[in-house]
Amino acid sequence: MPGMHKSDLxxxxxxxxxxxxWKLDGLAEYDVRRPLTPTGTNLLGLVKHLAGVELGYFGDCFDRPHGESLPWIEKAAEDNADMWATPDESREQIVALYRRAWAHADATIEELSLDAAGHVAWWPADRNPVTLHRILVHVLSETNRHAGHADIVRELIDGAVGRRSGDVLPSDEASWWEEYRGRLERAARQAQGA
Incomplete structure (x- = not known):
């Protein structure tokens, strides 16, 4: 049964x-980089951040060197340097790094048991040691959280929604969504008493 749980996760x-x-597909270079929230959330930055997350949690925490250079996570790096791409960091480089991080993480996940012991140096001592199971759940949660951010950012850019191409939505008509959004706005105002 544990093998089935690991496979599911x-x-x-x-x-x-x-x-x-997939949220990067079909977008111009500007659109994958531009900040669309007051805190600067952008699509390529989310990918860059998660590459470092996977390399750190599935590499460093289980003493499995990954060999990647990640200057944006060094102590001397500026705050949030992992959350955006510099003009010198291409989309292709960042996506390739993320895919290499997947391969490294996948090897860790496949080779270790769910109860394999690890250590997260940047977590408080009372939350260590950890197991592969805990790290797998943690990274899955963080990845889905940021995929949700990407959903919203992509919708703001060009209206594209869904987890993948071809997702079934109630309608693909702009007029349907305008009416729906208007109904939600009216309900919100009514609930407030406006």
């Missing part, structure tokens, strides 16, 4: 990864 992680990368 791993399958959901793979799907979340693919969903996040």
């Amino acid at each position: 791993h399958s959901y992680l793979r799907a979340a990864r693919e969903s996040l990368v």
Whole structure:
């Protein structure tokens, strides 16, 4: 049964990864980089961040060197340097790094048991040690959280929604969505007493 649990978690992680990368498809370089929230959330930055997450949690925490250079996570790096791409960091480089991180993480997940012991150096001592199971759940949760951010950012850019191409939605007509959004706005105002 533990093998089945690991397989299920791993399958959901793979799907979340693919969903996040799909959000970049068909967009101009500016659109994958531009900040669309007051805190600067952008699509390529989310991918860059999650590459470091996977390399750290499935590499460093289980003493499995990954060999990647990640200057944006060094102590001397500026705050949030992992959450955006510099002009010198291409989309192709960042996506390739994320895919290498997947391969490294996948090897860790496949080779270790769910109860394999690890250590997260950047977590408080009372939350260590950890197991592969805990880290797999943690990274799956973080990846899905950021995939949700990407959903909203992509919708703001060009209206594209869903986890993948061909997702079934109630309608693909702009007029349907305008009416729906208007109904929600009216309900919100009515609930407030406006």
